[in-house]
Amino acid sequence: MLRTIDLRGRALDADVIRAVLPRPQQDPSTVLGDVVALIDDVRRRGETALLEQSDRFDGGRPAAVRVPVDEIVAAEQALPGDIRVALELLIERVRAASRAQLSEPATTVLGDGARVLQRWLPVRRVGLYVPGGRAVYPSSVVMNVVPAQTAGVRALAIASPPQRDLGGAVHPIVLGAAGLLGVHEVYAMGGAGAVGALAHGVPGIGLEPVDVVTGPGNVFVAAAKRAVAGAVGIDSEAGPTEILVVADGAADPELVAADLISQAEHDVLAAAVLVTDAPELASAVVTAVERRQATTFHAERVRTSLTAPQSGILLVDDLAAAVAVSNAYAPEHLEVLTADPWPLVAELTEAGAVFVGPGSPVSLGDYAAGSNHVLPTGGTARFSAGLSVRPFLRQQQVVDYDLDALHEARPAVRALADAEGLPAHGDAVDARFT
Structure with a gap:
């Protein structure tokens, strides 16, 4: 064998x-052209394109792309006891590991009156992809949501494919896991179109564009993440x-x-x-x-x-x-x-x-x-990491110099600005001392 x-x-x-x-033999590059066409179709035709893609690829058209909140609440309440216990254990462990990934703010003092503060800020809104083709993945709900929540993200949207044998509905255990974590924005959509919808938004269903898309999926999902990278952040190509x-x-x-x-x-x-x-x-x-x-x-x-x-x-x-x-x-x-x-x-x-x-x-x-099970595939582990709090955080530097410290740095700014042919850079510093 x-x-x-x-x-x-x-x-x-x-x-x-x-x-x-x-x-x-099939990797993200081989399907990228088809994926871009699917994403462009969603950008042009919104919910209509998503419903057609559900019929074509998932085998089931949902009654509505956005799942009503009461269905999510009901699914959470209906979780079988053993599954709820298992999910709660998983949430606890992934949350503990995610907290260990957080960085504390740090201040570097470069001289009297000269300092640079390093801080990490959460992105505003994220889109989390939970696969659902050949299996059901409530664990992927946890793996996506918990690091984002630990990072401090306030707005989270989940996309998961409609299920053929459930009349086009998202699997109730996936919905239950989302409800258990307090996420009530869930969309019945899958594949490349779902990634495109998260990245670019679909006004007709109230889906605002996100800042980061994460989550595992098939080769089309991995290719879609490659296609939208740049318009939004991604974690890795988890195919x-x-x-x-x-x-x-x-x-x-x-x-x-x-x-x-x-x-x-x-x-x-x-x-x-x-x-x-x-x-x-x-x-x-x-x-x-x-x-x-x-x-x-x-x-x-x-x-x-x-x-x-x-x-x-x-x-x-x-x-x-x-x-x-x-x-x-x-x-x-x-x-x-x-x-x-x-x-x-x-x-x-x-x-x-x-x-x-x-x-x-x-x-x-x-x-x-x-540990997190959303991991890079296809050899991309050479330069990509598994999902953590980091894709949901932006490192920001805050520069705080007083005028005495600026005066000390003034000759270096002047010399380098003139050497680069950008004298107005130096003039902007000199203006503070004339």
Whole structure:
């Protein structure tokens, strides 16, 4: 089922690694043109375009794009007890981890009467995307909303696709999670059109443009975030999920197989990759995957994901080579299942989130670890981070110099302004002393 790529005995420079890495054939760049057309259609025709896109892509036209507040309240009140308890635990843990990400204001004194204050201010309004195609994601409501609230954002709008089997309604557990967090602005819309609607607004349904769009989704959602970046802020391109497991001969093949399947069940485009220096482990994992796949709930989806180009096993000479391969891949989720993981963890720098040891499966991070599960995919973990309070905050510098301090800096301003051919800059300082 899982194909094997043998890299043993090869010099693994970056170009060689990238040439052989399992990658999906469809990435955000391949659908960007279609996505831009969908966003432009929403900008021109508003709610009509959103309803048509719901019919076309989600299989259900909602009664109204904006969900009535009383439906959200009712869904929150109807949450099953075990789900409410689980969501409350998740909220508590993610809120605690998010608070740790906040920065205190800091003042730098550069001389008598010369100081610069660094402060962080929340954006005014955010749009939070909660996927809902092949699964239901109340956990993504928490992962989006809690960091935004912790950052101090006051206006939050959630978009989630209408469900085919619910007559075009947003799933009640998603609505219930929103209500539990006090968010009562929810829209039944999905995909690229939803991202465009959040970014540019839809006056006909009372949707004001947001300042930042965050949240995971499929390849079209990731491409839409790329398309609107610049008009609004985004967190990262969190597209179809990825797991890369670095393991040696000490790893349990059953756990490796279970973890690969846990992510493959998300989507046929999900990527599941094992990198190991132990051929016997690779063989045992293939056997375990085949057995587990046949009985898992989403057996066909998992089979498609695991046999697709984005999944596979990479055999390497040693764990140093495994580190090089993993860093070149820059996975969304990285698991380290080795006899002595921590020396490797120090070297495994390119990943959205790292899960260490058999007690830290990726599925724990999806639900209850306290870490955020909205993470960069498609290799963008090289320069992007998982969702935190930071996308919802703007760093601002406040400059406070008195005239004596300005006088001390005056010669430097004059010299540099004249050197750059911008003498009026220097004149503006001189004017304070004439």
